[in-house]
Amino acid sequence: MSLLSIKDLDKRFGGLHAVRNVSLEVSPGEIVGILGPNGAGKTTLYNLITGFIPPDGGDIRFDGHSLRGLAPHKIVGLGMARTFQLCRPFVGMSVLENVLVGSLGPRVPAGDLEQRARNLLADVGLQDKEQVPAEQLSYGDQRRLEIARALATEPLLLLLDEPFAGLGSGEIAELSTLIRRLHADKGLTILLIEHKLREFMKLVSRVVAIDFGAVIASGTPEQIVAHPAVIEAYIGKQEEEHAA
Ligand SMILES: Nc1ncnc2c1ncn2[C@@H]1O[C@H](COP(=O)(O)OP(=O)(O)O)[C@@H](O)[C@H]1O
Numbered sequence: 001m002s003l004l005s006i007k008d009l010d011k012r013f014g015g016l017h018a019v020r021n022v023s024l025e026v027s028p029g030e031i032v033g034i035l036g037p038n039g040a041g042k043t044t045l046y047n048l049i050t051g052f053i054p055p056d057g058g059d060i061r062f063d064g065h066s067l068r069g070l071a072p073h074k075i076v077g078l079g080m081a082r083t084f085q086l087c088r089p090f091v092g093m094s095v096l097e098n099v100l101v102g103s104l105g106p107r108v109p110a111g112d113l114e115q116r117a118r119n120l121l122a123d124v125g126l127q128d129k130e131q132v133p134a135e136q137l138s139y140g141d142q143r144r145l146e147i148a149r150a151l152a153t154e155p156l157l158l159l160l161d162e163p164f165a166g167l168g169s170g171e172i173a174e175l176s177t178l179i180r181r182l183h184a185d186k187g188l189t190i191l192l193i194e195h196k197l198r199e200f201m202k203l204v205s206r207v208v209a210i211d212f213g214a215v216i217a218s219g220t221p222e223q224i225v226a227h228p229a230v231i232e233a234y235i236g237k238q239e240e241e242h243a244a
């Protein structure tokens with residue numbers, strides 16, 4: 001059975017058709033990648049899935065529940081957590097407090113929340129920074145904090161939106177290792193939007209490629225990089241961007 005099942009999802013912003021009839025399934029335990037050029041509708045797709053904006057049409061089911069009309073915090077309560085393309089730590093709060101905020105949901109087991117938050121910070125490698133104000137962290141550490149805060153809600157599914165954006169190659173390799181470990185150790189199901197093709201293709205077991213809001217291909221990473229529509233839509237454009 002699918003953990004996440006999206007059928008004919010549609011969203012327009014005025015005259016802009018940002019998400020067009022998108023259908024996709026994610027099974028428990030998968031790492032699925034969403035690939036597409038800038039403006040393809042990837043973040044909008046996340047905003048729809050997580051209840052930040054309402055769809056114009058289509059259905060989303062998660063762990064047996066319809067998400068129709070549910071507010072974002074209700075969806076978090078069902079076991080879905082996300083990180084943002086631009087990090088959004090709670091400023092004026094310490095690293096530890098940021099993770100504690102994530103611990104307020106209904107899925108969190110009773111017990112010592114502070115110890116649990118410390119364990120999560122250790123999981124992401126921030127154990128020495130728990131008292132640091134969140135906004136003073138490096139960008140790479142802010143990414144880790146966002147992941148710890150998402151994990152604090154005890155998710156079944158974690159949605160990552162361009163987690164490697166703005167990171168250097170060393171930090172990308174470390175974050176990749178962390179994502180792989182979370183998947184292996186916690187059995188987390190992961191949906192990953194990413195532009196850094198090399199790391200992305202090594203992490204994911206399956207890729208859904210979108211362009212102009214519509215699914216243009218899906219398959220294994222090997223099938224996707226060889227797919228003519230993907231080469232046309234994404235890899236060609238990326239080469240142009242690099243050449244420019
Ligand atoms: N709230 C919004 N209002 C109007 N247009 C939007 C809004 N959010 C996104 N868009 C537009 O929808 C398109 C897809 O955006 P986005 O989902 O952010 O793309 P991606 O994440 O793939 O780069 C873009 O043209 C963007 O400008």
Ligand SMILES: [Mg+2]
Binds near residue numbers: 042043044085
């Ligand atoms: Mg985006």
